[in-house]
Amino acid sequence: MAFSWSWFTDNSFVPNYTICMIEILEIFWASPIELRVIIVGTPIVFILLAYLGISGTNEAIDFQNKMWRDEEWRKKNK
Numbered sequence: 001m002a003f004s005w006s007w008f009t010d011n012s013f014v015p016n017y018t019i020c021m022i023e024i025l026e027i028f029w030a031s032p033i034e035l036r037v038i039i040v041g042t043p044i045v046f047i048l049l050a051y052l053g054i055s056g057t058n059e060a061i062d063f064q065n066k067m068w069r070d071e072e073w074r075k076k077n078k
Contacts, residue, residue, distance in 0.1 A: 028036065 028039070031039075
């Protein structure tokens with residue numbers, strides 16, 4: 001059997017994809033509330049932690065740079 005790209009260009013791919021997504025959504029909504037909270041909450045928490053980690057790191061770097069500049073200024077003006 002030869003490989004064919006007809007599955008990609010065939011219009012029947014879109015309805016099959018839609019049916020699959022609807023079934024996945026139905027399975028998701030039929031799941032227990034705890035599982036739904038975990039599935040929805042995990043990406044939100046990950047993004048929040050990533051943002052706070054990056055912004056905290058930037059603040060720590062800025063603080064260290066300010067301390068270094070103050071120390072250099074004190075050495076120069078002694």
